[in-house]
Amino acid sequence: MNAQTETWIDIGALDDIPVRGARVIRTRVGCVALFRTAKDEVFAIDDTCPHKKGPLSEGIVHGKAVTCPLHNWVISLETGLVKAPDEGSVQTYPVRVSEGRVQLDPAQLAQGAGA
Amino acid sequence: MTEKLVVIGAGMASGRVLEHLFESAPDAYDVTLFGAEPRGNYNRIMLSPVLSGEKTYEEIVTHDAGWYAAHGVICRFGEAVTGIDRDRKVVLSEAGETPYDKLLIATGSAPFIIPVPGKDLPGVITYRDLDDTNAMIAAAEKPGGRAVVIGGGLLGLEAAAGLKLRGMDVTVLHLMGHVMERQLDPTAGHLLKADLESRGIRVHTAANTHEIVGTDRVEAVRVDAGTEYPADIVCMAVGIRPETTLAKAAGLACGRGLHVDDKMVTSDESILAVGECVEHRGMCYGLVAPLYDMAKVAAKTLAGAEGAYEGSLTSTKLKVTGVDLFSAGDFADADDREEIVLRDAARGVYKRLVLQANRIIGVVMYGDTADGAWFFGLLKDGTDISEMRETLIFGPAYAGGTPLDPMAAVAALPDEAEICGCNGICKGQITSAITGGATTLDGVRQTTKASSSCGTCTGLVERLLSVTLGDAYAAPAAQPMCKCTDLTHEDVRRLIKSQELKAMPAVWQAGHWKTSCGCHVCRPALNYYLLSDWPDDYVDDGQSRFVNERNHANIQKDGTFSVVPRMWGGITTPDELRAIADAADKFSVPTVKVTGGQRIDLLGVHKQDLPSIWADLNAAGLVSGHAYAKGLRTVKTCVGTDHCRFGTQDSTGLGIKIEKAMWGSWTPHKVKMAVSGCPRNCAEATCKDVGVICVDSGYEVSVAGAAGMDVKETEFLAKAETENETLDLIMAFTQIYRENAKYLDRPYKWVAKVGLDWVKERVVDDLDNRAALVARFKHSQSIYQVDPWAERANDTVTEKWSPMADLTLEAAE
Numbered sequence A: 001m002n003a004q005t006e007t008w009i010d011i012g013a014l015d016d017i018p019v020r021g022a023r024v025i026r027t028r029v030g031c032v033a034l035f036r037t038a039k040d041e042v043f044a045i046d047d048t049c050p051h052k053k054g055p056l057s058e059g060i061v062h063g064k065a066v067t068c069p070l071h072n073w074v075i076s077l078e079t080g081l082v083k084a085p086d087e088g089s090v091q092t093y094p095v096r097v098s099e100g101r102v103q104l105d106p107a108q109l110a111q112g113a114g115a
Numbered sequence B: 001m002t003e004k005l006v007v008i009g010a011g012m013a014s015g016r017v018l019e020h021l022f023e024s025a026p027d028a029y030d031v032t033l034f035g036a037e038p039r040g041n042y043n044r045i046m047l048s049p050v051l052s053g054e055k056t057y058e059e060i061v062t063h064d065a066g067w068y069a070a071h072g073v074i075c076r077f078g079e080a081v082t083g084i085d086r087d088r089k090v091v092l093s094e095a096g097e098t099p100y101d102k103l104l105i106a107t108g109s110a111p112f113i114i115p116v117p118g119k120d121l122p123g124v125i126t127y128r129d130l131d132d133t134n135a136m137i138a139a140a141e142k143p144g145g146r147a148v149v150i151g152g153g154l155l156g157l158e159a160a161a162g163l164k165l166r167g168m169d170v171t172v173l174h175l176m177g178h179v180m181e182r183q184l185d186p187t188a189g190h191l192l193k194a195d196l197e198s199r200g201i202r203v204h205t206a207a208n209t210h211e212i213v214g215t216d217r218v219e220a221v222r223v224d225a226g227t228e229y230p231a232d233i234v235c236m237a238v239g240i241r242p243e244t245t246l247a248k249a250a251g252l253a254c255g256r257g258l259h260v261d262d263k264m265v266t267s268d269e270s271i272l273a274v275g276e277c278v279e280h281r282g283m284c285y286g287l288v289a290p291l292y293d294m295a296k297v298a299a300k301t302l303a304g305a306e307g308a309y310e311g312s313l314t315s316t317k318l319k320v321t322g323v324d325l326f327s328a329g330d331f332a333d334a335d336d337r338e339e340i341v342l343r344d345a346a347r348g349v350y351k352r353l354v355l356q357a358n359r360i361i362g363v364v365m366y367g368d369t370a371d372g373a374w375f376f377g378l379l380k381d382g383t384d385i386s387e388m389r390e391t392l393i394f395g396p397a398y399a400g401g402t403p404l405d406p407m408a409a410v411a412a413l414p415d416e417a418e419i420c421g422c423n424g425i426c427k428g429q430i431t432s433a434i435t436g437g438a439t440t441l442d443g444v445r446q447t448t449k450a451s452s453s454c455g456t457c458t459g460l461v462e463r464l465l466s467v468t469l470g471d472a473y474a475a476p477a478a479q480p481m482c483k484c485t486d487l488t489h490e491d492v493r494r495l496i497k498s499q500e501l502k503a504m505p506a507v508w509q510a511g512h513w514k515t516s517c518g519c520h521v522c523r524p525a526l527n528y529y530l531l532s533d534w535p536d537d538y539v540d541d542g543q544s545r546f547v548n549e550r551n552h553a554n555i556q557k558d559g560t561f562s563v564v565p566r567m568w569g570g571i572t573t574p575d576e577l578r579a580i581a582d583a584a585d586k587f588s589v590p591t592v593k594v595t596g597g598q599r600i601d602l603l604g605v606h607k608q609d610l611p612s613i614w615a616d617l618n619a620a621g622l623v624s625g626h627a628y629a630k631g632l633r634t635v636k637t638c639v640g641t642d643h644c645r646f647g648t649q650d651s652t653g654l655g656i657k658i659e660k661a662m663w664g665s666w667t668p669h670k671v672k673m674a675v676s677g678c679p680r681n682c683a684e685a686t687c688k689d690v691g692v693i694c695v696d697s698g699y700e701v702s703v704a705g706a707a708g709m710d711v712k713e714t715e716f717l718a719k720a721e722t723e724n725e726t727l728d729l730i731m732a733f734t735q736i737y738r739e740n741a742k743y744l745d746r747p748y749k750w751v752a753k754v755g756l757d758w759v760k761e762r763v764v765d766d767l768d769n770r771a772a773l774v775a776r777f778k779h780s781q782s783i784y785q786v787d788p789w790a791e792r793a794n795d796t797v798t799e800k801w802s803p804m805a806d807l808t809l810e811a812a813e
Helices: A106-114 B012-024 B044-052 B065-070 B130-139 B154-165 B186-198 B245-249 B288-302 B372-381 B386-394 B406-412 B427-435 B441-448 B458-472 B489-498 B504-510 B522-533 B547-551 B574-586 B607-619 B651-662 B723-740 B747-754 B756-765 B767-784 B788-792 B795-800
Strands: A009-013 A021-027 A030-036 A042-046 A060-062 A065-067 A074-076 A095-098 A101-104 B003-008 B029-035 B061-063 B074-077 B081-085 B090-093 B096-099 B102-105 B109-111 B124-126 B146-150 B169-173 B202-204 B209-214 B218-223 B228-230 B233-236 B240-242 B258-260 B271-273 B278-280 B315-317 B325-329 B337-344 B349-356 B359-366 B418-420 B561-563 B591-594 B600-605 B632-637 B671-676 B690-695 B698-703 B715-720
Touching: A042 A095, A060 B522, A101 A106, B003 B012, B012 B029, B012 B061, B012 B288, B044 B130, B044 B154, B065 B074, B081 B245, B102 B288, B124 B130, B130 B154, B130 B233, B146 B154, B146 B218, B146 B228, B154 B169, B154 B186, B154 B233, B186 B202, B186 B325, B186 B349, B186 B359, B218 B233, B258 B271, B271 B288, B315 B372, B325 B372, B337 B386, B337 B418, B349 B386, B359 B372, B406 B458, B418 B427, B418 B458, B427 B441, B427 B458, B441 B458, B489 B504, B489 B522, B504 B522, B522 B723, B561 B607, B574 B600, B574 B607, B600 B607, B607 B788, B632 B651, B651 B671, B651 B690, B651 B723, B671 B723, B690 B723, B698 B723, B715 B723, B715 B756, B723 B747, B723 B756, B723 B767, B747 B756, B756 B767
Parallel strands: B003 B029, B003 B102, B029 B074, B102 B271, B124 B233, B146 B169, B146 B233, B169 B202, B258 B278, B632 B671, B671 B690
Antiparallel strands: A009 A101, A021 A030, A030 A042, A060 A065, A065 A074, A095 A101, B081 B090, B090 B096, B109 B240, B209 B218, B218 B228, B315 B325, B325 B359, B337 B349, B349 B359, B561 B600, B591 B600, B690 B698, B698 B715
């Protein structure tokens, strides 16, 4: 694969993700959660809370953040950083919406796994 | 060479022009002044104090014969001008012709006479000049004389007040819905009417004068409705129109008034005009300030200097002693306008600012007009008030500068400053309640009602408590709902009810949320409050629910879920047990456990299998047990009279009835119930949210128990004689808890806050209220009592429970 060109692969329709909700995709590196905010922004981050591995895709989405359903850690969807007073971070992945379709870069996904 | 200036009209406007002219160019003109009234110039706006007897004519004279003589003005008072010959530049009058180089027309205005029968009867007078005023004063000398004033505008009300002070019996008839409708909004109009009536002046609005009755002089005024108001004099003060008869006859351009340009020049460049007779940029003015502005410009034009009049913004004060009223600008409602209102109904204070794009465009003040001039200045200057908006309504004393310390700001508020908008409670009422012993927020709420409706003023009331009591006030641990808002849960619940907010964005707006779409703390609470208060209108928002309620199953630490089918009253059948066993086999459920609430729990189900396992359980007649819900969980029972030798009633049957009635209801927190068939209490009913102990004579209903982090015995609510009464009590209790409790407060916590007596009054003692609560509960159930498993067990929904894509193969290239 050519690292210079971005190869986006189609994941599904934006409308398959509930507004202020998430869907999960399975990858070689584990589950990645695709979030859709109230403003139709889409973010992709690991579906695993750094705290006790809670499924972030099941959390409540507010602004550009998600609250883990297990113990209410708040994670930024943009940066993957855990908001204070808790500490930690979650891997984020490039994702885009093109003509109503959600697209991911699998190369980035592989790099993310290596990082 | 000295030019000839002829002035027609010896009123306030021309007087002011001459003053300016003599200051800047004393020798430019030989001036001839025609005046219809046989006297010099007096301050016409001060006629009201003359009428009321507070001033004499001599006190209001501005330019007497001596002043004119001193400036070389030839006065022709009492001599009517009959025409203007513009071609020959002469003014025609009884005495002959007077030539001019420049002519200034200041003929003022004429009172408008409504064309009704009897308008010409003796005793019908207008209110325009000193003669009118003297006629009214003379009429008032008759003891017990009755006056009817037609017109509730500025002039009419001043006339009415003056006549009243002269001892007359006064009635005001006004065509429109509220007095001074051009200057006041309905609220201020209402306050003014009440004020006038308290002075003994009757005011009838929406009264259209039909006829003035009388044979050789006025006797009464009849309105459309047929009512007659006896009158010795009738003062017609319905309005004025620009006096343009002369100008029109001379062929000068006229509309409503005599047209002038910005230099106050008419369509004839030798002729100027000022005052109430002119129309400038489509506006005619009847107030003194614009006249003075025009006079300045006219004097400059006459002196050959540059000047331009660009119209006036006017403000109004009513010259009635003891009535404080101020209005300026435009105060009609419009979509792009906002308003700031301060009311103190008890003291008759009302202040309203109309804002557009952060600028004041209208001011109405009543009762306290001290800051009128300051507001008017901001209005005229178009000052951006966004910086001082918070304290703007309190006037210049509090405006601008650095943001005030909230305590100091509250301490500085005047006693009439309104704190609670919902109930119209001002600071003074609250502070006197506090000094009178209401030393807590609840105390203030109970004493004054302040902060007991929407709750947005709770912070202000608390600061007042703190300011008034000092260190003696221990602020309650009233925590804001979350970081998105300063409001507490209780405040928000009141806000939702009082303002009928039926959607989350409406709550965010009204509650000044600091975030765009809330957070994981406030959203689930708001979702509950809205669906509880507005079952018909609000649409449940799954994305604002915690994971368990969204998935209708309980998430476990490994991300799998537990599934608990409902077993009504803890009763099951071999078929149901077989279906549960089959499902456990089919979906490889690792753990099957009996719960504390007499149910069977299937633990370790994968999310994508949830719809399928629900479909299988549904097929066997099993529905969601809501073991995940902030709602009714279980009704635990003992076997009762069916089997037990001690049982007094059918506790199992009652438990099933309760569960059938209550399942599916959303509540602020989970609700667990139990029914025991005798006081031995095998169902452990006395540590539940609602427990029933059956006795020989009926059913003892107790509430607010706990057996979790706290352990607490239930408190006795009431004894019922029948199962139906028991059910009603339970539904009513649940509903009042649903409507009032803070989200995530179990009943025992909530009852501790409001007190069991408060609950008993409404649920036990007040039978009407109990019935209303039951009806509201049943109505809500008609909407929310649906099996979420059945709704989600079909195939199209199932997809959403699975991963959206599987890239495990894709990425292996």
